[in-house]
Amino acid sequence: MSAESACFAVSCVSEQTTGTRALQKEQQLNRFLAEVERRALRIAEIGVRDRDDALDLVQDAMIKLARNYSDRSSDEWTPLFYRILQNGVRDWHRRQAVRNRVMVWFGRGKRDDEDFDIVAAAPDPMGRSPDEELQNSEAMDSLENAVRELPLRQREAFMLRTFEGLDVAGTAVAMGCSEGSVKTHYSRAIHSLRDTLREHDETV
Amino acid sequence: MKQSDEKLAQEAKVLFDESVDELDAATLSTLNQSRQKALAELHAPPTQWLRWVPAAAMATAAFLVVTIILPGPANIPSVPADVTDMEILLGEDSIEMLEDLEFYAWIDMLEQENDVG
Numbered sequence: 001m002s003a004e005s006a007c008f009a010v011s012c013v014s015e016q017t018t019g020t021r022a023l024q025k026e027q028q029l030n031r032f033l034a035e036v037e038r039r040a041l042r043i044a045e046i047g048v049r050d051r052d053d054a055l056d057l058v059q060d061a062m063i064k065l066a067r068n069y070s071d072r073s074s075d076e077w078t079p080l081f082y083r084i085l086q087n088g089v090r091d092w093h094r095r096q097a098v099r100n101r102v103m104v105w106f107g108r109g110k111r112d113d114e115d116f117d118i119v120a121a122a123p124d125p126m127g128r129s130p131d132e133e134l135q136n137s138e139a140m141d142s143l144e145n146a147v148r149e150l151p152l153r154q155r156e157a158f159m160l161r162t163f164e165g166l167d168v169a170g171t172a173v174a175m176g177c178s179e180g181s182v183k184t185h186y187s188r189a190i191h192s193l194r195d196t197l198r199e200h201d202e203t204v
Numbered sequence: 205m206k207q208s209d210e211k212l213a214q215e216a217k218v219l220f221d222e223s224v225d226e227l228d229a230a231t232l233s234t235l236n237q238s239r240q241k242a243l244a245e246l247h248a249p250p251t252q253w254l255r256w257v258p259a260a261a262m263a264t265a266a267f268l269v270v271t272i273i274l275p276g277p278a279n280i281p282s283v284p285a286d287v288t289d290m291e292i293l294l295g296e297d298s299i300e301m302l303e304d305l306e307f308y309a310w311i312d313m314l315e316q317e318n319d320v321g
Contacts, residue, residue, distance in 0.1 A: 034239060038235065058238060066245040067245045140223050143220075161213075163216075194209070
């Protein structure tokens with residue numbers, strides 16, 4: 001084999017290896033996003049109270065993760081993804097606050113019937129009885145409302161630790177704070193939720 | 205963490221997971237599309253240079269403002285030195301003075317004598 005053909009062969013093998021690695025990375029990222037996307041959507045939805053806005057936020061987080069952090073180790077993806085998502089939720093709240101001030105200025109409030117969701121009002125696809133569905137739905141509504149009443153940082157700590165199952169270190173990365181702060185926020189969140197849900201049960 | 209806290213967290217997790225399982229087909233389809241868009245980013249060409257576009261635009265605008273719009277001392281007309289010299293050389297008085305150079309020398313000598321006297 002001549003020197004030129006040897007170089008060509010080495011170059012081909014190198015390109016093949018790079019291509020295989022890129023494909024593996026894409027498959028790995030696809031699996032990660034597919035695994036996390038539904039929980040991320042519900043977490044964002046609890047944060048912003050709107051499914052469409054939550055879908056937009058999750059899409060933005062996915063794109064930013066792929067664009068900026070796909071070369072990082074896959075172990076780092078979960079906290080990074082949630083950090084991007086939580087930043088998006090915070091920005092959303094800031095924009096809403098400005099929007100609400102402008103709408104109040106122009107005297108336009110939100111109509112009561114805007115929250116009605118025809119899909120949510122459809123029958124349960126899991127085939128549960130109306131009573132069971134109602135019970136679970138009411139319990140989840142109570143929980144969601146209680147979570148929404150939490151201060152922002154407590155809500156983030158609770159949702160990331162409980163719903164997503166991140167450990168303290170991962171939650172700290174996702175929230176951009178120390179592990180001690182995560183523990184404090186989470187502990188306060190649990191106590192507030194217990195009090196709020198107890199009050200709700202007593203009222204019902 | 206207390207046992208009651210753990211129980212609350214577990215119950216919340218169960219409710220949350222149920223709500224995740226209940227997501228409708230349209231929502232899941234939208235999520236799938238979002239994921240494909242994100243994965244397409246892996247094949248997108250690098251756009252690092254785009255980050256400099258706003259800064260370059262600002263710098264250009266600032267340069268134009270300074271050089272064109274704002275008035276400065278550069279607007280005061282200056283007389284080139286060679287033009288001034290030419291005017292002196294070509295002035296009629298200067299030529300007359302050169303012609304009567306001896307007369308002016310004589311006057312100067314008289315004035316010096318008067319000063320001494």
